[in-house]
Amino acid sequence: MRIGIIGFGNIAASLLDLLDRSDLTPAHVAVLASARGADAARAQLAQRGQLRPHTQAVVTTAEALVEETPNLVIECAGHGAVISHVPTILQAGIDVIVVSVGALADAALAETLRHAAQAGGAQVILPAGAVGGIDLLSALSVADGLEVRYRGTKPPRAWAGSRAEDTIDLAATSTATVFFQGSARQAALAFPKNANVAATLALAGAGLDDTLVELIADPAAAGNIHSYEVRSAIANYRMEIESLPSAGNAKTSASTVYSILRAIRNRTNWVTL
Ligand SMILES: NC(=O)c1ccc[n+]([C@@H]2O[C@H](COP(=O)([O-])OP(=O)(O)OC[C@H]3O[C@@H](n4cnc5c(N)ncnc54)[C@H](O)[C@@H]3O)[C@@H](O)[C@H]2O)c1
Secondary structure, rough: OOOEEEOHHHHHHHHHHHHHHHOOOOOOOEEOOOOOOOHHHHEEEEEEEEOOOEEEEEEEHHHHHHHHHOOOEEEOOOHHHHHHHHHHHHHHOEEEEEHHHHHHHHHHHHHHHHHHHHHOOOEEEEEEOOOOOOHOOOHHHOOOOOOEEEEEEEEEHOOOOOOHHHHHOHHOOOOOOOEEEHHHHHHHHOOOOOHHHEEEEEEEEOOOOOOEEEEEOOOOOOOOOEEEEEOOOOOOOEEEEEOOEEEOEEEOOOOOHHHHHHHHHHHOOOOOO
């Protein structure tokens, strides 16, 4: 398999580590880095390359990434990169795993992606990320009376640099504090680095405007806790997932990268699960 990766930060580097330890080692890895980040990405890849069997390249445009002929591209760079790169790749007929799921809360961008995917005969694949139960929620999306409530709890340091700082003093927070209540769309647009799970649940189930979200800073939280409740005419369930924060970025649950690996495996295996 030849893969393209947009962005070379925490998730991309962890994913390459995981791929290399799995039975899915790619034959070729092409990284699309920003012009400013290209030299650092080249140096990092070169260091890794001494140990790895795959060939590799660093490019700085979506067109150049397409020329690397990846079978699959994984976006792990952020909303800006989804806007500037993903449509070109979809139009070229290449499927893209979009990890920055919250970007789809921007209705105009979601439309652009839809048109590009249809024009290229390609698909956007959204990984479940840190959360489970997306299969059942997606199945229940057509059930009557669907209601979904999500609570995302992280330690205060995981909210640093986000709009949570407009509402509470993170350093002084001594008990679990709700600093945001609203729709998944509002959460994803206001907290682009922190509300991907809210967006994923919403896109799978009741939609971005009808999925209720609470975001919480809790100094007692050892990791990132994603809990949600689903009620519908067909089935009700509750789920709580406590994940270690990823070693390189407290905002990201460590399980996210495993979910991306699963999405890649499902693209290559003879059976999907
Ligand atoms: N789906 C989920 O459950 C989930 C969970 C965690 C994080 N995320 C999202 O995944 C994305 C990546 O997370 P991360 O922890 O690896 O972030 P990171 O900040 O560690 O890495 C992002 C990298 O992308 C690069 N980049 C930014 N804009 C770019 C562009 N236009 N072109 C090329 N490169 C660009 C940055 O220089 C950086 O190297 C974020 O959008 C984050 O919100 C999703």
